[in-house]
Amino acid sequence: MVTLETPIEDVPKISKRIVPALKRLGIRTIRDLLFHFPARYDDFSNVKSIDDVVAGETVTIEGILKRISTGRTAHKRMALTEAVIEDETGRIKALWFNQPFLERNLKSGMAVRLSGKVSLGKSGPFLSSPVHEKIRDTTHVTRSTSDQEQGIHTGGLVPVYPETAGISSRWLRFLISSFLPLAAKLSDPLPVKMRENHTLPELRKALHDIHFPDTLDAAASAQRRFTFEELLLIQLHALKERSKLKQHTAPHIFNDIAAMKQFVASLPFALTDSQRKAIWEILTDIAKPIPMNRLLEGDVGSGKTIVSAAAAYMACQAGYQTAVMAPTEILARQHFATFQKILAPFDISVGLLTGSEKLTSGNAFNIVIGTHALIQKTVLFKKLGLIIIDEQHRFGVEQRAALITKHETHSKERDGSEKKVIPHFLSMTATPIPRTLALTIYGDLDLSLLDESPKSRKKIITQIVKPGEREKAYAFIQKEIAAGGQAFVVCPQIEIRDKRIENRGNLFDLPISNLQSLSSDVKAVKQEYEKLSKEIFPNLRIAMLHGKMKPKEKKEIMEHFKDHKLDILVSTSVIEVGVDVPNANIMVIEGAERFGLAQLHQFRGRVGRGEQQSYCILFPTEDGAVTRRLQAIVDAKNGFELAEYDLKIRGPGSMFGTEQWGISEIAKQALADVKLIQTVRNEAIALAKQDPTLANHPILHARLAELESAAHLE
């Protein structure tokens, strides 16, 4: 018997052929299948008789298939399937390209329903690539929802699922409608009261309506319900994490104001107001006996490093050690240099630990900076008080958690009980997310924002260069380099992988993805390097950098570039992450349209760090590739503005690094809905207060546990 938990490969109705495609969508069981939601609906509610059909509109017609045949188009040698459908009022032609298999399904004499757009051909209107459905009888063809076989592909609202190679929306509609009756067994995790207060449909109804709605309103209502539920779970999880943390204790890092003043006075620049505020928020947190869990969010170049160094300095003054973890070796090395420089006047020792750099014992240093080697290798700190993670989105929850648990100790309380002592935790990210979104995604963290850049900085001039204007751009680069500048050239991957995220589970975070070492971008870099060094700039000093190189090689090249022994550095996206070369003033991005807004913004942030005017030159692959998105990069003043912009033009689904949040597509769409987020947040807070362990809400509790364990397994 097939149940909701039956793995798809054990279901006779699901052919073995499509199992891999379903799995790619994250569908493993029948339950997953039912919770795989449409991306949109085609409205085929406009049912017409054939003689009423007008070119330009989308219609549904019903009739008898009079003939069907497949030939080839004259020039392009594409398969062209042609059919004629007849009803009482007339005849119409339907055309499909490259779907010769249609002839196997559709036979003349059959009663069919076709939905699609009407185009105007030489011999009158025809249906172009309509979706089709066999019907039993054309005399009473109203859409029936009770009959699962009928009315799911055409007529009314037809669900369209996010496509993946190997499975069509047609298949999904068929499978989902076959198994939807099993949803009767599902119980609703949302409390009745909550549903009533917010007019959310009950689970089973919502599940039906999200797949096969009668009206768009019903679909929207169902979507809202699932979004509500998902946001609620995210918030409940965050609140739980927060209260868990409060049960533990943390090192008391005394806030020594005099020492802090000394530190600030020793800096070669004045701190910005938002840097001051962030430092203050952090110092206030770490002075408390509760573990800090704070996110420092600031645009590229907003000066996060110095803020984190201030915190490390304070920890050190109080006699505690600090661990700083960075996602790449280049970045770890750079932080090492920065920390050493900043802390030089204070007799604070800084150590470096990476894959290639050994460090026998963390004990000897006040601050240890490293890559995730910090977790893997047994570094024993004697008195770790603060953990700092840079570019936190590059690490998974697991890695962060590992770093913490590795360093927890226990303390005896006055009443004899034992408490866990956890180091304070500061994560940093350059992904500028508007505050409301951050509240949802990082609900378990406190937030500090750096929303201004250091004043001395000039605005980077960004320009999109059309393919025909390359020569001019190269001449410009030549001139800038002759004047003492340096340039980065970033190349995209040649092929783009399908990074479709799974529409299920994994709510809270995703593990680090192996962003580097893709042979395809290595190839692109080699080609570009050849071209630039041999043809375009034979007179300049050019080197390349990619993930396949040895750490030692990479380090040498970075150092050469930093020391101005090189003019141009051709690279994969490795340099995306925080590299600081103040003299570099040109960022060239090849195939610019292939990168996400967040990435482009990060790349651009690599220049404009020194005194001189900096430039970002975007080369789209083709003329047509100049999109609104690229234009947004040119126009936006800073990352927050860009994030808001992206939110407006494309919705949060495709915004700034959303892949790593691991939340579903529909919930992402809702992230733009500040009011909904606020509403759900209030509900979550009320619920957590009234029933902290969710003991009185067993279904909700189970659902939360399920998602939490899914997030941890992945």
Ligand code: ADP
């Ligand atoms: P990010 O926030 O991207 O990590 P960094 O911490 O690397 O930025 O800082 C970028 C550059 O700005 C560094 O060279 C740093 O020394 C400099 N910087 C930081 N704060 C200030 C400031 N208040 N005034 C001037 N320069 C600053």
Ligand code: MG
């Ligand atoms: Mg940084």
